[in-house]
Amino acid sequence: MRIAFKTVNGHYLTAASGGGIGGANDVPFHTDAATSGPWEQFTLVPVDPAKNQYALRTASGNYLTVVNGGGIGGPDDATCPIHADATVASNDERFYVTGPLGSQVAIRTYNGNYLTAINGGGWTEAANHHPVHTDASAIGPWETLTLVELAKDPAACAAWATSLHALEVELQQLMQNVPVPPTPSWKATVTGINARIDALRTRIELDCT
Numbered sequence: 001m002r003i004a005f006k007t008v009n010g011h012y013l014t015a016a017s018g019g020g021i022g023g024a025n026d027v028p029f030h031t032d033a034a035t036s037g038p039w040e041q042f043t044l045v046p047v048d049p050a051k052n053q054y055a056l057r058t059a060s061g062n063y064l065t066v067v068n069g070g071g072i073g074g075p076d077d078a079t080c081p082i083h084a085d086a087t088v089a090s091n092d093e094r095f096y097v098t099g100p101l102g103s104q105v106a107i108r109t110y111n112g113n114y115l116t117a118i119n120g121g122g123w124t125e126a127a128n129h130h131p132v133h134t135d136a137s138a139i140g141p142w143e144t145l146t147l148v149e150l151a152k153d154p155a156a157c158a159a160w161a162t163s164l165h166a167l168e169v170e171l172q173q174l175m176q177n178v179p180v181p182p183t184p185s186w187k188a189t190v191t192g193i194n195a196r197i198d199a200l201r202t203r204i205e206l207d208c209t
Contacts, residue, residue, distance in 0.1 A: 001044045002153070002207050004036040005107075006146040007121025012040040013132070013145070019058025019084040028084040029064075030131040031121040041150060043206050044097075045089065052097045055089035061199075062086055063093040066109045066134050081134040082115075097147070098139070105147045106139045114143040157208035164200040167193055 005013040012033040019028075033040050042064070043057040056064040063086040086093050091110050099105035107115040114136040121131075136143050171193045179186055 002150040003042055003044050004040045004148045004150060005042070006036075006148055007031055007117040008141045008144050009120040009122055010034070011117075011121035012036050013042075013117070014039045015042070015058040015060075015062075015064070015084045017060070019060035019062040027130060029082055031117045032131070036148065036150070043203070045202075045206060047089065047094050053094055054097055055093045056095065058084050060084075061203075063089050064095075065092045066095070066113075066115070067092065081130060082132055099147075103147065104144050106143045106145065109134060113137060114139055115145075116142045117145070118142065152208055157204065160200055160204050160208070164197065164204065167197050167200070171197065 007013070011031050012035070014030050014033045016028055016030060016039065018039050038059045041059055045055040045057050045063075047053040047055055058064065062084050065083040065086045067081055067083060094110055095115075096108040096110075097105050098108055109115070113134050116133040116136045118131055118133060120142050171190065174186070174190055174193070
């Protein structure tokens with residue numbers, strides 16, 4: 001499911017550069033967008049839907065990470081509360097969405113804190129301030145987000161389907177020409193293609209069906 005998060009004052013959560021940013025002296029997320037563009041769009045990836053547990057994937061294919069599972073606020077430094085550079089969804093990338101999808105929700109980290117849009121949103125990358133904290137222990141207005149379900153992107157879905165078909169054809173050709181014995185480079189190529197096929201199938205399933 002492709003979604004956007006709107007803050008209580010009407011701004012959107014933005015993954016700067018579409019994701020891929022993490023570490024000290026970077027602000028991976030801000031909350032000053034007035035409309036929802038590619039950087040404001042996320043894929044809600046089910047982890048345990050029965051428990052409302054999900055991961056949030058950015059437009060770049062990275063995941064939103066709550067550092068140390070939450071509990072961090074304050075300046076933009078080495079204690080940066082959230083990153084956008086994870087390539088897999090481990091514990092720090094898993095969240096509980098409190099409230100029914102398609103309505104007002106809060107995002108709870110696995111250690112029980114909540115994501116906070118400081119001042120209810122509207123903050124950009126000001127020095128020594130971080131627009132999103134993870135140290136709230138209760139839900140207030142700044143922790144309340146409207147989950148907006150977005151329409152599917154037919155052009156992107158078609159491009160992913162084309163890429164998937166090309167990889168499947170390439171894999172089939174490799175399997176028809178297996179060296180005897182299979183070489184390490186052949187094995188590595190097959191493993192890499194299978195990983196890309198799995199990633200594309202997951203993206204198509206989540207964003208296009």
